[in-house]
Amino acid sequence: MTKPAPKEWILGISAYVPGKAASDDGRPLIKLSANENPLGTSEAAKQAMAAAVDLATYPDPAATKLREAIAAAHGLDPARIVCGTGSDELLHLAASGYAGPGDEVLFPRRSFAVYDIAARRVGASPVIAPDADYATDVDALLAAVTTRTKIVFIANPNNPTGTMAARGEIARLHAGLRPDILLVLDQAYAEYVEPDEDDGGLDLAKTATNVLVTRTFSKIYGLAAERIGWSYASADVVDILHRIRGPFNVTTAGQAAAVAAMGDPDWVAASRAHNSRWRAWLASEIAALSNHGLRAVPSKANFLLILFDGRLTAEAAMKGLMEEGFATRFLGGQGMTNGLRITIGTEEHVRAVAARLRAMAESA
Numbered sequence: 001m002t003k004p005a006p007k008e009w010i011l012g013i014s015a016y017v018p019g020k021a022a023s024d025d026g027r028p029l030i031k032l033s034a035n036e037n038p039l040g041t042s043e044a045a046k047q048a049m050a051a052a053v054d055l056a057t058y059p060d061p062a063a064t065k066l067r068e069a070i071a072a073a074h075g076l077d078p079a080r081i082v083c084g085t086g087s088d089e090l091l092h093l094a095a096s097g098y099a100g101p102g103d104e105v106l107f108p109r110r111s112f113a114v115y116d117i118a119a120r121r122v123g124a125s126p127v128i129a130p131d132a133d134y135a136t137d138v139d140a141l142l143a144a145v146t147t148r149t150k151i152v153f154i155a156n157p158n159n160p161t162g163t164m165a166a167r168g169e170i171a172r173l174h175a176g177l178r179p180d181i182l183l184v185l186d187q188a189y190a191e192y193v194e195p196d197e198d199d200g201g202l203d204l205a206k207t208a209t210n211v212l213v214t215r216t217f218s219k220i221y222g223l224a225a226e227r228i229g230w231s232y233a234s235a236d237v238v239d240i241l242h243r244i245r246g247p248f249n250v251t252t253a254g255q256a257a258a259v260a261a262m263g264d265p266d267w268v269a270a271s272r273a274h275n276s277r278w279r280a281w282l283a284s285e286i287a288a289l290s291n292h293g294l295r296a297v298p299s300k301a302n303f304l305l306i307l308f309d310g311r312l313t314a315e316a317a318m319k320g321l322m323e324e325g326f327a328t329r330f331l332g333g334q335g336m337t338n339g340l341r342i343t344i345g346t347e348e349h350v351r352a353v354a355a356r357l358r359a360m361a362e363s364a
């Protein structure tokens with residue numbers, strides 16, 4: 001042996017491919033590839049961040065003010081909130097705490113790429129349940145549970161499809177799982193969902209002992225650069241996450257910015273309204289191209305998954321949009337060679353994307 005040997009299961013991981021920000025020849029692109037907030041960040045959050053100038057001391061390891069702000073906004077117990085370096089850290093902590101070699105981690109086909117990485121990183125086996133026309137299929141998930149299943153991950157709304165399982169479906173999934181299986185409800189896009197369509201995940205996590213809800217400040221709150229996520233679960237699950245999380249896992253500036261962002265509900269409402277309006281507009285533009293084989297999967301998130309089943313391929317559409325100055329997410333690497341995920345941008349961006357897609361579809 002001439003060099004350190006990694007754990008054998010680590011070699012089974014394909015590294016996460018982040019959304020592109022530049023063209024293949026290095027030109028900067030407008031990023032519609034990572035589901036960030038096209039309107040940016042609330043002024044209040046920017047100011048709070050600028051005021052958090054103490055760089056020499058560690059952040060509050062307990063993120064006390066942030067947890068209190070989250071608890072007040074959602075009617076939760078602050079002691080049961082765990083913050084993370086993005087919700088990504090929390091997804092990995094769930095896997096580290098509850099699964100290992102010989103265990104199975106279950107999630108739907110066409111869901112968030114990190115679930116596979118989180119499972120393999122701890123030596124567990126990823127198990128993929130079929131989806132139902134791009135949506136989470138609760139019966140298929142329940143049918144795929146075995147005695148070795150330790151965790152079920154679902155994103156709701158789901159990335160990269162944008163589909164959402166309704167409250168009743170989430171309740172049915174939870175009711176069908178053994179109580180020793182941890183159900184991780186990844187709600188990274190929950191703030192884009194209209195309040196009356198809430199999936200009930202946080203309510204479930206208030207009482208169930210095997211539910212972990214994760215949320216993020218990276219999407220509607222426009223703080224992706226600061227890497228701030230949070231989660232809610234039973235006291236027992238919280239205890240496990242605290243034992244293994246990074247002790248200073250959210251920066252001082254990030255904590256201050258997130259508290260201020262929560263204190264600016266008008267910004268969140270404006271971002272949601274912008275997204276709903278332009279997502280519906282883009283979806284109708286795509287519907288008008290159905291005779292060219294284009295279809296948008298119904299989305300509750302801040303992006304649309306567009307399927308290309310005519311002469312214009314998803315890859316060609318991605319390249320054409322790149323020429324137009326836009327980075328989008330081609331999903332060939334995730335086995336969807338006909339899929340292109342496009343974040344809802346500003347009005348100008350959405351109109352330019354639709355115009356280019358129409359021109360390409362009509363001339364293909």
Ligand SMILES: Cc1ncc(COP(=O)(O)O)c(C=O)c1O
Pocket residue numbers: 034035085086087088089112155158159186188215216217218224227228229
């Ligand atoms: C479904 C889902 N979960 C989690 C995340 C991770 O977000 P973050 O680590 O920025 O909180 C993302 C980011 O794209 C996502 O789409």
